[in-house]
Amino acid sequence: MPIFYGKASLMNYLKPIKALHSTIGFVPTMGALHQGHLALMQKSLLENENTVVSIFVNPTQFNNSEDLAKYPRTFDEDVKKLTALNPNIILYAPEVVDIYDGTPLAEHFDFDGLENQMEGKFRPGHFNGVGTIVKRLFEIVQPTKAYFGEKDFQQLQIVKKMVAKNHLNITIIGCPIFREPNNLAMSSRNERLSALERAEAAIIYKILTSVKAQFFTKSTAEISEWVQKSFRNNPTFVLEYFVIADEATLLPCTRKYKNKKYRAFIVVIVNNIRLIDTISLN
């Protein structure tokens, strides 16, 4: 499998591919690859002549230094998984200095307010970091299509907004959440959970499916109260936020409109590990 640690050598490798107008699918990741990542890559491999995967734990999107330090790093395992999936995948695995000259600093972005909701409120600066890295990776790889999981739905909407605002010729594809057998959304952070925490985390999706069932008969305030009560009764999990929001604007839903799409968003913390999940409601 071709592996590049520097942007210059990657761009050099991609030059003849671009000259032939051969399509490039791109899957940016922070490594610790799981089935959800591999599903994005499978889709890219089906839809494009070439697939580039990046593995880079981007420091500027972490507002919590412990979360950054403890983020799982499993590079050798990741390479094995990628090679087994398809040895033609092109891997870009830069060091911080290859992406950021000098001190890693995030640019400031205006995503028309999408950045101020949910993750933006609880992880200040997070989306400036995400915007910075995704923009740089897009400049380096210049993909035809790029693939993002719907687990980080706010990130997906923000990347779409960035592409639209900058008139980039890249199609952003959102892909459904991959779940563990107990329906916990797959995430690299799940590696940090104990076996018991991982099993008990099944409660998150159970609550989300119940929220979906209640959506047409109860108000969003009543549903939120029910979710908060459910977590108060379960001390292992601390509810960071639960929001029912408009899928397009990400603004909290106070009144339901027939022509709008809504989604429930949740973050719970167990033992300092943030677990994020979401479900479409209508």
Ligand code: PAF
């Ligand atoms: O979703 C992720 O893994 C990261 O936020 C991304 C898109 C790779 C940017 O660092």
